[in-house]
Amino acid sequence: MTKPPHAGSEDPPARLRSIPEASVARLAVYLRKLGELAEEGADTVSSDELAAATGVNPAKLRKDLSYIGSYGIRGVGYEVSALVHQLERTLGLNHRQAVALVGIGNLGHALAGYGGFGGRGFPVTALFDVDPDLVGIHINGILVEHVRAIPEVCAQRGVTIGMIATPAQGAQSVCDLFVEAGVRCILNFAPVVLQVPEEVEVRKVDLAVELQILAFHVARKHVAAVGQATAVNGHPVNGAGKVLS
Incomplete structure (x- = not known):
């Protein structure tokens, strides 16, 4: 069974670094499903049940959860609330995350208007663009500001994650402004490879590639x-x- 929330200390950095990236992606999927189970009132879940619900091989699921020190009890499974706590801690969701989005075109506007980010612990707290027709308007109560304000605004609001939904030609300069602001994690929707310092993590989402x-x-x-x-x-x-x- 997983340890209760008060037991033990935070996962050491060495353990977190040892988790394969593919496993990290699956941990996020497990957490989403566990949240649904918790809302339905489930107290425990077996590895087979959770694996079937997330489309993962049960052995792979158990291996993934072993990275965070969770092994369950034979015949009982995992305690849902405790496993949610462990996954949230591992994924950094026990700390406040603040997101800034640059590029309020068709895709960016849809992202800015999506309310699900905040509900999952990723509130969009800042919006930026260069279009004078967009700068100054409010989307979901957030003022769209000019990209030149990125360093100041992101520092003031404690932005931890930057999202780039600009055309390819503007993405690198936006990325540089994020880095200047101290943002070390970037989600890039622009069809370009960003050049960043070693300490900056970039995740690229290329919708055209996914369609291909x-x-x-x-x-x-x-x-x-x-x-x-x-x-x-x-x-x-x-x-x-x-x-x-």
């Missing part, structure tokens, strides 16, 4: 379907594998 990956899977499924329709003993088959006359 999905297109690959569409093509692969099409090829498989065509292959399934090849002759069986000299006769073609349909999608259900039935021999056609």
